Amino acid sequence: MTxxxxxxxxxxxxxxxxxxxxxxxxxxxxxQVVGLERGQEKSLDDFTMQKDELKYAIRYELxxxxxxxxxxxxxxxxxxxLPMRQHGSFLxxxxxxxxxxxxxxxxxxxxxxxxxxxSQTVERxxxxxxxxxxxxxxxxxxxxxxEPYYDKFEKMAGVSGEDNELxxxxxxxxxxxxxxxxxxxxxxxxxxRNMGFxxxxxxxxxxxxxxxxxxxxxxxxxxxxxxxxRFGCDYAAKSDxxxxxxxxxxxxxxxxxxxxxxxxxxxxxxERATGVYYIDTLTQEEFFQxxxxxxxxxxxxxxxxxxxxxxxxxxxxxxxxxGVIGRNYCYQVGLAATGFFEEEKFNIFAGAGALGxxxxxxxxxxxxHENLDFLHGGMILFMQSGLRPIANNPVPPGTKTWGRExxxxxxxxxxxxxxxxxxxxxLPSRNxxxxxxxxxxxxxxxxxxxxxxNFTDQDHSLGNHQMEIMxxxxxxxxxxxxxxxxxxxxxxxxxxxxxxxxxxxxxxxDPEISAVNSYLQMWxxxxxxxxxxxxxxxxxxxxxxxxxxGALAYRASEGxxxxxxxxxxxxxxxxxxxxxxx
Amino acid sequence: xxxxxxxxxxxxxxxxxxxTGLVVGGALGGGLLGGLIGNQTGQSPETAENSAxxxxxxxxxxxxxxxxxxxxxxxxxxAASEVIFPEDESGPGAVQLGVPxxxxxxxxxxxxxxxxxxxxxxxxxxxxxxxxQAALTRDNIFLQGIRRIQQISSSEFNTPFQDLEEExxxxxxxxxxxxxxxxxxxTSTQFFExxxxxxxxxVYADPIYGGNRGMEGWKMKDYPGAQMTYTSIMExxxxxxxxxxxxxxxxx
Numbered sequence: 033m034t035x036x037x038x039x040x041x042x043x044x045x046x047x048x049x050x051x052x053x054x055x056x057x058x059x060x061x062x063x064q065v066v067g068l069e070r071g072q073e074k075s076l077d078d079f080t081m082q083k084d085e086l087k088y089a090i091r092y093e094l095x096x097x098x099x100x101x102x103x104x105x106x107x108x109x110x111x112x113x114l115p116m117r118q119h120g121s122f123l124x125x126x127x128x129x130x131x132x133x134x135x136x137x138x139x140x141x142x143x144x145x146x147x148x149x150x151s152q153t154v155e156r157x158x159x160x161x162x163x164x165x166x167x168x169x170x171x172x173x174x175x176x177x178x179e180p181y182y183d184k185f186e187k188m189a190g191v192s193g194e195d196n197e198l199x200x201x202x203x204x205x206x207x208x209x210x211x212x213x214x215x216x217x218x219x220x221x222x223x224x225r226n227m228g229f230x231x232x233x234x235x236x237x238x239x240x241x242x243x244x245x246x247x248x249x250x251x252x253x254x255x256x257x258x259x260x261x262r263f264g265c266d267y268a269a270k271s272d273x274x275x276x277x278x279x280x281x282x283x284x285x286x287x288x289x290x291x292x293x294x295x296x297x298x299x300x301x302x303e304r305a306t307g308v309y310y311i312d313t314l315t316q317e318e319f320f321q322x323x324x325x326x327x328x329x330x331x332x333x334x335x336x337x338x339x340x341x342x343x344x345x346x347x348x349x350x351x352x353x354x355g356v357i358g359r360n361y362c363y364q365v366g367l368a369a370t371g372f373f374e375e376e377k378f379n380i381f382a383g384a385g386a387l388g389x390x391x392x393x394x395x396x397x398x399x400x401h402e403n404l405d406f407l408h409g410g411m412i413l414f415m416q417s418g419l420r421p422i423a424n425n426p427v428p429p430g431t432k433t434w435g436r437e438x439x440x441x442x443x444x445x446x447x448x449x450x451x452x453x454x455x456x457x458x459l460p461s462r463n464x465x466x467x468x469x470x471x472x473x474x475x476x477x478x479x480x481x482x483x484x485x486n487f488t489d490q491d492h493s494l495g496n497h498q499m500e501i502m503x504x505x506x507x508x509x510x511x512x513x514x515x516x517x518x519x520x521x522x523x524x525x526x527x528x529x530x531x532x533x534x535x536x537x538x539x540x541x542d543p544e545i546s547a548v549n550s551y552l553q554m555w556x557x558x559x560x561x562x563x564x565x566x567x568x569x570x571x572x573x574x575x576x577x578x579x580x581x582g583a584l585a586y587r588a589s590e591g592x593x594x595x596x597x598x599x600x601x602x603x604x605x606x607x608x609x610x611x612x613x614x
Numbered sequence: 615x616x617x618x619x620x621x622x623x624x625x626x627x628x629x630x631x632x633x634t635g636l637v638v639g640g641a642l643g644g645g646l647l648g649g650l651i652g653n654q655t656g657q658s659p660e661t662a663e664n665s666a667x668x669x670x671x672x673x674x675x676x677x678x679x680x681x682x683x684x685x686x687x688x689x690x691x692x693a694a695s696e697v698i699f700p701e702d703e704s705g706p707g708a709v710q711l712g713v714p715x716x717x718x719x720x721x722x723x724x725x726x727x728x729x730x731x732x733x734x735x736x737x738x739x740x741x742x743x744x745x746x747q748a749a750l751t752r753d754n755i756f757l758q759g760i761r762r763i764q765q766i767s768s769s770e771f772n773t774p775f776q777d778l779e780e781e782x783x784x785x786x787x788x789x790x791x792x793x794x795x796x797x798x799x800x801t802s803t804q805f806f807e808x809x810x811x812x813x814x815x816x817v818y819a820d821p822i823y824g825g826n827r828g829m830e831g832w833k834m835k836d837y838p839g840a841q842m843t844y845t846s847i848m849e850x851x852x853x854x855x856x857x858x859x860x861x862x863x864x865x866x
């Protein structure tokens with residue numbers, strides 16, 4: 033028995049950053065919004081004094097319950113995809129606030145190059161520079177068009193940061209000054225300058241000072257307690273949807289948040305979405321929620337999966353390259369190099385999620401690729417997030433990982449090592465994609481999403497190039513030994529790398545190779561907007577995707593308002609010349 | 615799977631001797647005695663010694679087994695965890711830190727039954743890049759692995775594992791780590807990695823879970839625990855020695 037509910041103007045599927053931003057923006061305009069969230073309600077009280085590494089960082093308290101739903105994975109189409117039975121490579125969130133609750137707060141903007149990656153690459157290096165299987169494409173939205181939305185996201189979140197000549201240009205300064213400069217950050221910046229690079233403080237959503245945003249929500253000053261990533265912030269000092277956009281939406285009186293509501297399918301009549309079917313996870317009762325506009329704001333994985341399962345849009349076929357849903361799945365080429373210091377001892381346990389510094393000299397197209405066998409690049413950074421003891425047992429290369437020598441070395445070097453990270457761009461390959469698994473199902477018997485993904489030659493060349501720089505950097509800094517990773521091999525779903533999964537429902541100006549237009553409106557379903565990392569045609573070389581998702585959510589909010597005002601219609605005409613219908 | 619089925623123990627006797635360089639006969643005498651002591655007191659020698667020293671030990675009502683039914687299994691677990699994280703001049707080892715009780719409690723709960731993990735079939739071996747694919751839950755892996763350690767110890771040394779000299783205990787665990795011991799459903803490397811990671815969790819998790827007794831694990835690493843803020847030391851050039859705090863200090 034399915035209970036049909038009263039029609040609403042807008043229904044949002046998934047209440048994290050994207051869903052929260054859209055709910056806030058629409059409800060402020062008087063639009064009635066229902067937010068369906070499969071997970072539980074959460075509040076600040078859930079996080080107070082929860083500084084427990086085992087429960088949150090090791091046992092994944094805030095993450096998706098994989099016994100109910102996961103995805104399957106294989107490196108290529110020849111392999112049998114098997115379920116991701118345990119969390120590892122990336123951490124899927126759940127509950128109100130989504131992954132926006134347990135993020136580190138990294139707030140980089142993408143580069144102007146990213147939004148016009150294909151045309152700028154062709155212009156500078158010629159078409160032949162793009163490898164045969166690579167499918168980079170322009171976003172159908174320039175950086176100049178994105179800038180005001182980035183600005184809006186940063187002002188809402190109160191981002192702390194400092195300007196830099198190699199990062200994306202800004203109209204306005206950061207809302208709050210950069211976080212503290214620690215001796216470890218000074219060490220990074222000094223070394224970088226000595227090597228001719230242009231270091232800057234990481235932009236962060238852990239705030240340097242108390243800040244009240246334009247919606248009237250207050251975010252507190254960070255207390256540098258070191259429990260950010262994988263944790264909720266008990267000080268309300270790390271911007272997340274629970275302390276910003278969700279209360280903003282609620283205060284309008286136009287937002288109804290329904291937790292424990294797991295959407296199984298979007299109902300589609302061939303032209304429009306009529307509403308959504310969801311299960312109340314507490315009673316297992318099924319509901320149908322009709323709506324004028326449906327906004328899909330789940331994580332990258334579920335945005336793609338729900339469309340495929342609801343049979344909306346044409347699934348991507350890697351053989352013919354026809355179809356768009358599941359296309360351009362990308363990830364992150366994340367690498368680390370660790371320096372070991374025999375004499376120096378660091379307060380490495382003290383920090384904050386996005387405290388640190390970086391340089392972009394080898395990111396984007398900030399350096400000449402003429403004689404290199406890869407495109408784009410990646411930021412090189414030092415993060416002083418605050419190291420915890422279960423996860424961090426560093427030993428110099430060649431040391432055994434247990435026993436007497438291990439104990440002696442790992443307890444010593446816990447405070448005497450320094451790790452550099454490279455967050456490399458992930459560029460699309462025709463062979464990397466998402467579709468539905470033919471074998472494995474979730475708790476309701478619905479097919480799981482299947483990921484087919486491997487690192488490419490581009491990724492390996494990029495990784496090795498950056499690793500050389502990091503190795504040199506650490507010796508320059510005075511390290512006695514450096515642990516490196518060259519030729520990292522196949523992608524593996526086992527060790528944690530980054531929760532920066534992108535693509536599958538990508539943005540663009542050509543319906544042949546994109547699923548949504550520059551307002552995140554589906555080409556094949558005009559009253560369905562799909563917002564999230566799923567919209568990225570590729571992932572940039574940065575330690576975070578949230579501001580770009582946030583900016584796209586602000587852009588989509590404008591589109592949805594226009595759509596409702598216009599009483600329907602496509603907001604953008606297909607093709608390179610974008611014209612809004614009046 | 616990396617297995618060696620040359621003998622019923624998955625490792626030939628000759629190979630074992632080559633790997634360890636030991637003389638098998640020499641280990642016999644002392645081992646038997648040690649085994650008897652362990653059986654009589656219901657505790658391994660290490661645990662017995664520790665309980666006497668530490669008032670937070672045997673007198674704590676939480677220091678009883680929730681998962682392991684057989685005393686001998688617990689004794690082997692204790693000895694193996696101590697080899698992985700041994701007592702030395704810098705501080706206590708796994709047993710004195712309460713790690714065996716930590717592991718016992720974890721196996722009795724959701725962790726032991728892989729409660730929040732996808733455990734539906736069909737099951738296939740898969741590529742290493744695809745991660746864990748066996749049907750076994752951790753409680754069964756531990757029981758199988760611990761008993762396999764004891765079998766190897768008995769067949770190769772005729773002595774209970776908990777009574778072997780440390781170098782022989784290390785030799786056995788190295789064989790597990792290398793994947794040379796046959797096991798049902800998983801590799802011995804997978805079991806060893808689980809044992810190793812569970813041991814380190816017990817050393818460094820907050821004391822509420824039964825390990826890291828007295829926050830001694832944290833002290834050895836100069837880790838200050840669940841501090842509420844580091845604001846006052848963030849800009850200090852010098853290393854900050856701080857007394858650690860645990861969740862017990864925060865929760866009421």
